[in-house]
Amino acid sequence: MNISNYTAFFHDGSLLEIKHENDKIILSMSSAEMDEEDLKEPIELSNNDRIVGKLHIEGVKNIIVDDERLEESLQKEYDDGQIFHFEIVNNKVNLEIIWGNYPPNPEVDVFSEIAIEGEKIYWENIPDLEDGL
């Protein structure tokens, strides 16, 4: 499955979890609701009609967050990461995330641009991954 064919459907989807260890980053993600006719190949969707799984980025060379190089680990700092834009260009993942909190945590108004460059990027489809819905 080439996830690049479906990145546009992650608009209004979710960045569920970030795991960053050494030079490997795993982003757990969920698309917005999909229509099966938009699938170019047989892909098992979640029970709420979304592409859900983990984006693996190996051999991470560079992480840019809001135009600044990130030297520490990439972390999810808020309850919710709504995906505004997601694309993979060559070996670079570009994300625009609208961060939010749910009660009792305080409201936030944060918009981040994240670019991650790695040597290998692949998608692990996990339709039964917990997506909070």
Next chain:
Amino acid sequence: MGKHSRFRGRIIDCRGKIKTVISELPINPFKDPRLEDITHPKAKGRGHYQFKDRETGQIIEYDKGRPNKPGHGAHDHYHRPNPNSTGKYDEYLDGAGRPVPDGSEASHLYPPESVWWK
């Protein structure tokens, strides 16, 4: 914006996709005197806007479409955040004001003039 309501409902487009249409949503929110632009400066540059109804205080989100993309991301559309949301499953309101999940079809709202699909 409730007092301006004239029509709200769901229509089925030529691909059989259901779209939620609300006539009170403006085609161009930037020219609507009812709305105050409260967009995060960084989000503004990327096409994600927030407006506050000056009278009711209701917030609406407006996402500019990116041409040549599939799905809702290709089209200008609105969301109505649920002011009483407690999580992703009730983050937005549908056209009838009922809580719906983030990323759901029902959370995408359109003014009637802009409903079309490739």
